[in-house]
Amino acid sequence: MELTKNLTLGIYFPGDTTLHCLDPRTKIAGTTGLITLLLFTNNYTAYTFFAAFALALILAAKIPLGFALRGLRPMLPFLAMMWLFQIFFQKPPGSEIIFSWWKLTATDGGLHMGTLMSIRVLLLFLLTTILTLTTSTVELTDGTEALLRPLQRLKVPAQELALTMVIALRFVPTLAEEAEKIIKAQTARGVDFGRGNFIQKIAQLFPVLLPLFINAFRRADEMITAMESRCYTGGTGRTKMKVLRMSKNDYYSWAVLLLFALMQIILIVKIAPPF
Amino acid sequence: MPIEIENLNHTYKEGTPFARQALFNISLRIDDGEFIGLIGPSQSGKSTLSQYFNALFIPKSGRVFIDGKDTADRKTDLVQIRFEVGYVFQNPEHQLFKTTVGEDIAFGPTRQKCSPEEIEERIREAMELVGLDYETFFERDIFALSGGQKKRAAIAGVLACRPKVLILDGITAGLDPRGRKEILNVVKKLHQEKKITVILISHSMDDVARLVDRIITMDQGKIVDDGPTRKVLSRVDRLQQIGLEPPQVIEIMQQLREKGFTVPTGVLNIKEAVSEIVKMLNTPGGEQSWN
Ligand SMILES: Nc1ncnc2c1ncn2[C@@H]1O[C@H](COP(=O)(O)OP(=O)(O)OP(=O)(O)O)[C@@H](O)[C@H]1O
């Protein structure tokens, strides 16, 4: 029943490792770059190196490995479903039938596509988690804002956009906690969660979602009041308590990232996808 | 339905870097018809422990038996247990999840598959007990309630399930003095007339001490003291050690004792204190110490 136990997205894991202390711009831009790279990766060798790189980041940030991976657990049922879908319904040209069952046929091409896609989603989630685990809310906002600032000339409200994005991210654990409380309140008055078959379990969630949404709106309302009562009027003219500065470690990180990206691009180009 | 707890431990977020142990090796037994105060400073684990009383938490370390049934046993009907052990959450906002007061109070009886007439009757009864006027509040939006009214609505929602055991977490917080008195009187009446087992959870002795027969004090996830109200209250040093203020009358008696008067410290209210002081003054030895 502890929903928040398996939640790693949107939680800050305090520490003082190099990764924690990097300029948030480096971390955000780096993560974005890595994710872009991930979308083009399409062979197992490249993914193996990618996973190793993610692993190295987790170790470098001194995040307990089990904790980082635990966050992937809630996604597994969905991934499994998508995986099966791909196996049975994706038939890239030239793929061979592995087996058929009832009216469905599974192909090796579909199997590869499904597997690669699952790995991609897992790594994508893991990279985002590493970013949010090592970067505090303030840093995330400042970094995102700084990166979006060039867009201000195109009348993009960089500060507001950054703030909105970061609040959305940080609301994930809050909403999970809220859901936990509503589930508890309903359990106390006779709802039996987590029993029954898959469909029944999904159906149990609807009475939780309604109050959850209502609460989310109320919470947003309260937050606006809190911000306005501290004189928040939007981005223009705000100064920073901590001015962002690139350090030596940031330049080293960029060097490492570029090297890694180069290697990945070579791997992507040289090795043909398995279908 | 007696509640038995043996060697219970609880850790929040177990297996993560944020793990925090909230209960340490707790054992206790609550019998039918008891009126208990569970008292301790903030963070002492009262809410955590009490959520085992109605199987909201299932023990991973230690055992909990409710009405003789092991809550960790898959065959135990937990839903039935939760209807019979009513739980009022510390924060009513966490408890009220429907849109209107009437809907929220109806939730429990509906789950118990009561007939529409019976549900209606139970809502009326519960609302009357907690002092919410049926006509005024039945269709009232939950968000349009004051803090104290929310608390009352939350209690009504639990009473409508007709529990045999009633757990009230932080019941007096957020109520004005009169509201507090009214609610506590309702609880007392339920205990006396319907023989409901009641567990009151609170930070402060003053509200609770006058009512309950037995007090359990907690600190830092452990039980510090457990016994009849008078006995627990008279161990003032133990209370102060965990930062709890004993009721003011007791403090006066304590100070009188320190000044050399032979009065007992185990009194529950001003009336008792007065009669003890008068008794002391009327005994030959007592008068001497007065001079
Ligand atoms: N959902 C949770 N996740 C993590 N830790 C928690 C959670 N709920 C409570 N705790 C921790 O468990 C400990 C005991 O908390 P609990 O709520 O049981 O105390 P309490 O005695 O009810 O306090 P209060 O009088 O303030 O209500 C505290 O240290 C608290 O921080």
Ligand SMILES: [Mg+2]
């Ligand atoms: Mg509490």
